[in-house]
Amino acid sequence: MKNSRTDRRTRERLSREAIAASAVALADAEGLEAVTIRRLAQDHHVTPMALYWHYKDKDQLLDGVAERLFGDVDLPPVGSEPWPRQLRAALEAVLAALRPHPAVAGLATSRILSSEAGLIVAERTLSHLRQAGFSPETAAEIGGYLLSAVVTLVTSEPGRRHGDDDEAHEDAIRVKAASLGALSPRRYPNIVASAGSLAACASPDAYYSLGLDMLITGIRGIATEPAKGKPERAS
Template sequence: MKKTASDGRTRERLTREAIADGAVALADAEGLEAVTIRRLAKDHGVSPMALYWHFKEKDQLLDGIAERLFTGVDLPPVSAEPWPEQLRGVLEALLAALRPHPAVAGLVTTRILTSEAGLNVAERTLSHLRQAGFSPEHAAEIGSYLLSAVVTLVTSEPGQRHGDDEEAHEDAIRVRAASLGALSPRRYPNIVASAGALAACASPDAYYSLGLDMLITGISGIATEPAKAEAEAAS
């Protein structure tokens, strides 16, 4: 495709960050499958060549989206609080950045170590896990699990809204609840009893708080043995 002078001027104005922000907004509205370089170029009123200057292929664009999500993680300052509280603060900051963008939240799982913003999140997470007494190897494994768990909380929220059609969203929840509620109560008594909660969260905030409670409680429960082992090794 022939590059025009206007493409050159637009390239100066159209930053990598602005393109990634546009991609996130498009995914929020229409889903990740709608995000293409051609579509973003059209939305920005430029030719695809103007975007290729920053992202030569879609995988690079997806990397840029993940980087923007990590940039939005407002890490709390390091404090004198016990490590479980500090670790929870990091997970809460990550959750706050991902929760508004469920369509692209899954992109961060394999991209946390590919940008400075992601590296900062990883470093803080590993630091608190090392404080808990875990070895570098175990801290890396647990840190990866925690990232995946937070992403899963976001992408699997029951009754999560997609797009701007409130009526369609409410209709979908009613259909889902009715479908589960219509199952045989003899064969599936607990699913029938929980039909409403399975179709949609009564309180999304409570749903996320419970999820973090389970993660921190679980990590705290297994932290004592590694800490004891390292203390004995050092003595």
Template sequence: MYRVWLSIMKKSGSDGRTRERLSREAIAGGAVALADAEGLEAVTIRRLAQDHGVSPMALYWHFKDKDQLLDGIADRLFNDVDLPPVSTEPWPQQLRAVLQALLAALRPHPAVAGLVTSRILTSEAGLNIAERTLSHLRQAGFSPEQAAEIGSYLLGAVVTLVTCEPGQRHGEDDEAHEDAIRVKAASLGALSPRRYPNIIASSGALAACASPDAYYSLGLDMLITGVSGIATEAEAAS
């Protein structure tokens, strides 16, 4: 996918105006595509400049260092979150819809999903997500302090769902991906049946999700059920 993205960018700049076309958003998009294909460690300003056929200074105009580039990547992910409109549905359903929107934006980009955890309050798009999350938690009866703690946990949990998906694809090589899954399943299946009977029984699911959609749906269900249970217990105790 990164090669396809790069090809499109180069064609759009084939008239010699490549540098002018390298907006902050385009650079961040290229960084995300590169991380998807080769991992976050491959993303450097020098590498992006080389792939675009420009000098690093053309990118430093937008990002002074790699930390700022990582900020730009996180901002790009937050901007991809399509927040649902506020509705009259009960707060658990609305909160789940917000988490689902965040998950949909992060799920295609596991290599960079972890960047959003510490950056949600540093961009307008991230602030909008945080505000909606806190609003629904306040509707549930949580104090501002509790809402902040629970909201932070929920964000981290969504990120963990994405980064820890069993059998997650790394790079673009289908054969290597399938080989890695087989090796992991075989390694787990070869453990001592007397010491690890349950790991062996679950070896296939631990190596790769039979249904990634079901995996993510279950994850969101557990998060919302947990928060709802805490809210119910607090209300009963008050």
């Protein structure tokens, strides 16, 4: 009976959600490659079997991590504003959930339809695109592109911090900026002129805002161009 009660308490403490949260924290600190069932079990001072109760293998564990990310998306209520504003607000919510976790953000792209939390985000995105007049097929294509683009914004942020060593982070930025600035100004005048910005964002918030501006502007352009033949106009 003692072992049974101990096993039950362990499973309760190591809930599916708690394990996923630990996996995200580990990836934030050491990278996605560090996330394994064995490592998480070690960190929680349990045997791997305690985690297999919830996740049978690493792929299922990564599904849980993606589910955790989408669960953190705080979508705004559906309103009466024009669809571009509502779509942008939805993308901002996704970005806010992914931005603190660049090491695992890439999991979102292929796993959005694998959990209830992801399905809610997908449904909202497709709803706004359908409101714009796109057919179900085109809305699905654009929706997939939008998620991939948001993920890329997060994973490709210039000068994104790795770890907690401020001095090493600043040194890495200086080295990259100096390397780009030392290129031949005759052959690469624009790279040399942009060396500092290519090495690190002057303002990460402005970087993300510009990225969303480009996405929404592009979709609005497609939605209002009849020559494309893709939007399905509402009667």
